[in-house]
Amino acid sequence: MHLPTNQKKPFFRSPAGWATLGTVPVLALGAFFLWPSASPSHAADAQDASVPDARAKYVNRGLFPSDEPGDEQARTITGKVYSIDGQPLAGVQVSATSFAIAGNLPTTVASLETDADGRFEMRLADGTYQLVANKSGYGPSFVPAQTGESVSLVLTKSGTVRGRVLDADRAPMQRFVIDVLTAAPDSFAAPMPLFSKRFEGTDGTFEVSEFPAWPVVIRATAVDHAPAFSNAIHLEKPGDTREVELLLGDGCVLEGTVKDGSGRPLADVFVDAEARFPGGVSEVSMEAASRTESDGEGRFRLEHAPSGKVVLRGYDSEHAPSTVVVEVAADCKPSKSLDLVMSDGGSISGVARKSDGSPLPGARLTLMQRAVGFVNVIADEEGQFRFDSIPPGNTRLELVYGNQRTSAAVRVEEGAVTERDITVHPTGQGEIRGRITAGGAPLAGVQVLVATNRGREQGLDVRFPVTDKDGVYKLAGLPGGHYAVNVVTSAKTEGVQVEEGQVAVLDLDIAEPPKTGARAEAE
Structure with missing residues (x-):
């Protein structure tokens, strides 16, 4: 079941493999995309093979902007976690993830455990988060939520995957990280690993018993090696087991430059790499644990990057997140020069309206895309809103109004303003x-x-x-x-x-x- 880093197979061959509904990504309108870490310490372990881990210049736009004093005050998300048999689950690790490092890198910002009644209460800065829940022996669960909301999560019993991680000479790796990953289209925010844990030993073995009931991928990473990805793994029933073997090679060194639109080199741009895979409906990306920053002359160097199709993304505080896609051959030669041009992106402008067509002042709107994570704005007193510095491509725009949401696809073009009003759906009888x-x-x-x-x-x-x-x-x-x-x-x-x-x-x-x-x- 090993998938070398230069051979990337389709994860989901059927359109029923995944579908999307509003901000709730679902599989066949039922099984949800999930991405919690096993624990805060495990999340830290997963970053062993990547640098840097913080960005002073990056602005997390998943928080709601406000001119009022105290807008950074914590607000509350409450909820309850159930097992599939309807019993409240105590001791479930619930984490809130945001995009504090870069728009395509979800990070844990808060974590706690449910009480004896399966309840939790989390205080956070006003914004949009992914809530993820993990408990040993159960498949993880998640739900997108905004501050002020109350949510519920359901965990199912899990199967088990056992495996080995070997180096290129088939010698057992003695220290490595295993992540369980799920896929999402580029028009949605990047998912966090469902499970992440560091393993140490002499035989390179691992065992994981936290899997959802839909196809996922196992990624192995280690210091001084490129990541390895498994084929899609689907544990359909509790108690199902699979065996997996993953080979870690040295990977490739990718060198390039970061420039602005006029060709001027840009320093201190955060650059990361993603592996690109064919999916059932469209291609999907998975973070490849290779990160760096451009130097004073705009040069960057990514070590131990995967071969195959690779997506490079750049982030700073002055431009839209920018992307270049390159094919990296097995001998590590890229198909083109790695010039990452930071652009201004495009904009979305419109009016939030009630179902009768009148403006909806103070409406909360969220835009999501893999390169930006979440971007939140608040409509003005005339219901007008605007998103700037958005990368070109398909995005998902959502209007939240009480317990109702309107979600629409919007296409952003480079250097253009896309006009798109969004309306609360009408009522009926x-x-x-x-x-x-x-x-x-x-x-x-x-x-x-x-x-x-x-x-x-x-x-x-x-x-x-x-x-x-x-x-x-x-x-x-x-x-x-x-x-x-x-x-x-x-x-x-x-x-x-x-x-x-x-x-x-x-x-x-x-x-x-x-x-x-x-x-x-x-x-």
């Missing part, structure tokens, strides 16, 4: 209600994702009712249409048709396996 259970036991305080696609211009309509003490959820005021209903962070998703003025009933039990194949057709 339909309703969805039902009961959320786990093995028949009601789940209280669980978020339910109800979503429908209203077309390219209107975007995705995403709403989040919460279950009461009896596990009952209700969502009124819906226009007619077909809706996907998901228990947030579980693998359970089903569809329901809502008729105008009618009540649709949909009960979900997260302990039951999703309907697939012949079973789904029969029902």
Whole structure:
């Protein structure tokens, strides 16, 4: 199952391998992209083979801007973690990740454990975060959240992967880091490793028992070696096991220059490398643990970088995050000179509106893309908003209004301003209600994702009712249409048709396996 660093195979060959819904990335509208670290110490271990680990000039735009004094005051995200059988889980490590180093490098900014009732409360600066949850023996879980929100996470039982990490001469590595990675398209924020831990020993062996119920990739890294990536690994049932062998080579040295648009060399630009892989819908990138900064003459040197298709990204405080993609041959010769040109990027400008078309002053808007992570702005008193210094390409724009979100794809062009208004979706006379259970036991305080696609211009309509003490959820005021209903962070998703003025009933039990194949057709 070894995948050499210069042979990159598709992770997900089918479009059903992953899909996206608002800021909630999901697999087949059910199983979520996750990326927690096993613990704060493990997260630190994962950086052994990369430098530097801090950026004084980089600005984290995932925090909400404000002219009011005290805007850096901590705010709260609360939540609860359940097992797949509906029991609250104590001692779960819950971490909040942000983008403090660079827009494509998620970092842990806070971490704590759930109490005896599975609850947690986390105080953070006002902004957007990825909340990730880990517990030994369970598959990790995550949910994007903004300060002021209450969320829920569900953990499933995990299978196990055992393996060995060897050097190019097939001698056992004695010190290395194992990461479990998931893939996300470039129009979403970069995911953190689901699991990350340093292993030491004489035989190069490792064992990991924290895997979600969808395909992931194992990455091995070590000092003075290039990373190695496994093929996609899918542990479909609790207790499943796999064997993996990974070979670490020396990798390649990539040297180049960083310049501005006029050709002037730029110093102190943070540069990192990502390995590029073909996916089922589009190519995906995974961080390759190679980082550096340009010197006074704009030169940079990345050591122990992978071969194959490599993405180099540059970050400073004066330009948009900038990218160059290069093919690196097995003999480490790049397909072109590595000139990273820092650009001004493009902009998105528009008006946030209520469903009746009137402006929505003070609206909170979030833009996401792999190169930038999260970028947050607040609409002015006329509902106008603007995002600047955004790299060209597809991005995801989201408007948050109460428990409702509008999410739309936007294409950014270099040097241009893209005009894109975004509107809260209208209400109607339909309703969805039902009961959320786990093995028949009601789940209280669980978020339910109800979503429908209203077309390219209107975007995705995403709403989040919460279950009461009896596990009952209700969502009124819906226009007619077909809706996907998901228990947030579980693998359970089903569809329901809502008729105008009618009540649709949909009960979900997260302990039951999703309907697939012949079973789904029969029902």
